[in-house]
Amino acid sequence: MKYLFFLLLLSTIVLKAQNYLLIAHKDVPKLSENQIKAIFLKKMKSKEGVHFIPVNLGVKDSTRRAFESKYMSMSLQRLKSYWAKQHYLGHRPPHSFKSQKAVIAFITKVAGSIGYIQESALKNSDIQIIFRWSK
C-alpha cells in the first residue's frame, strides 16, 4: 500500500513537470551550454560560418523564465543590468516574439536562428532540437 501511494505521488510530480526545448534552425552546429548563454548575451556571434540570431519570448513569459533560469545562470535583475549597459554601448537584446508559434515559424525559416519553446507547442519536425529539459 505504501509503494502504491509513493508511485501515485511520483506520477503526479512527473505529470506536473513541464518539458522545454531549445530549438534551432537546421544549419546551427552543436553548441555547449556556455555557448548558448553567450549567444543569448550576443557575445558569441557565429560558429563554423553560421551567424546566430537568438530570439526570445516576452519578458514575463514563463517559458522565457524557465530558459533563463536553466541556461543564463543570471538573475533577472542581473540580466536587466547587462542589457541596460549594452544599451549605453549601442547594442540591443535579442528580438522578442509574442508567441511560441511565432518563434517556431521564425526558426523554421531563418538560418542561424535559435530559441526555446514548451515541448507541447512543437508540431513541426523541420527544426533542430538542441536540448530538452524539464522543470
Place this chain on the structure above:
Amino acid sequence: MFHRFFILLILCSVLSAENSYQLGEGVQIDELPIFVGGYISTDYRYKDEEHRFRVDDIALLSYGNYKALSYMAEVEFKEFYVLTQDKDSTHTEQDNKLYIERLYLDYAFSDALTGRAGKYNTPIGFWNLLPINILRDTSSNPITNELLYPKFTTGLGMEYNSFDEGEFKLDLMLQHNDSLDNDYNNYEIDAHYGLGLSYEYDSYLIKLNTGYFHKINILEDDFAYALLSGKYEDDMYKLMGEFGSQYSKEKSDFIYSGYLQGLYHFNDKHAGILRLEYLNNTDSIDDNIAVFAYTYRPLYAIALKSEYQFHSKDDSDQFIFSFSVLF
C-alpha cells in the same frame, strides 16, 4: 537654453510614440534601425563644511546600424547646474554648453573584427566603458580610473573578439590628431596609442591595458600607463580590483594606484559596497580611501546611491548622495 528644450521635446515625442517602452532600454524610431535613449544624474556632496548640489548630466544618445555599419552619437550637458554653499557664501554656476560625449562609426569587417573612427570612451579597465552614474556601482569612480589614462580617445579603434568556451577580446586605440571637445577630457591630448587584452570565462574576467599619450595642456608631457583588472561576479556578490601605474616622462616619475571593491546584493534592489583605494605619488597627493556605499534601485534604470568616503588626505572626507535615471 534652446538646446535644452529641443532635447526634452525630442525625448517626450519619442517616448510617447512608443507603447511598449521599458525604462532603461531606449526606443526604436518607427521601424528604422535607429534607437534613442539618454540619462540624467544629480548629486549632493558634503565636504569640508561645504554643501554642493549638482544637476550633473543631462544626456541624449542615439545609435543604430545598417548592414555592417553602425553609429553612436551622444551629446551631454555636463555640470548643468551647480549650487555650492559654505559658512559664508552661496553661489551657483551653469554650464549651458552641449558637449559631444561620443561620436563614432563602427564597421564590422566580420563577426570577430570591428573597426571604429571617431570620439569614443577609451576602453580601459572596468569603469571607463560605463562612465555614467546610473551604470556604476557607486556615485564616485575609483581614483585609479580618474588619473592614469585619457578618458576619451578621438581617432581610430579596433576590436577583435573571439568566443569559444570563454570570451577573448583585443582592443587597439589610436589617436594621432586633435581631440573632439578636448576641454571635456581629463587630459587634453593630441596622441594616444593603447592596447587592451581581456579574457572572460564564466563569472571571471581579467583584463590588461597599456598605452602612451601626449598631453598638451598646461605642462606639455608624455605619459605611459598600464592597468591590470580582475573581477568575479555572480547574482549575490561582485569582487573586483584594479592596479595601475602611470609614468611621466617630464617628471621621470611614477604614480601608482589601485583599489579592491566588494559588492553584496541584499536582494534585487538593495546592495552594499565597500571599496579600499590607494594613490601613491612622489608629489604631495598620496591618499588612502575607504568608501562605504549603499545603492537602492527601485527599478534597474533608477538608482538612489549614498556613500561616505574616509580619506587619509586632510579635509577630503565626504558624503555623496545621488539620483540617476537611464531611459
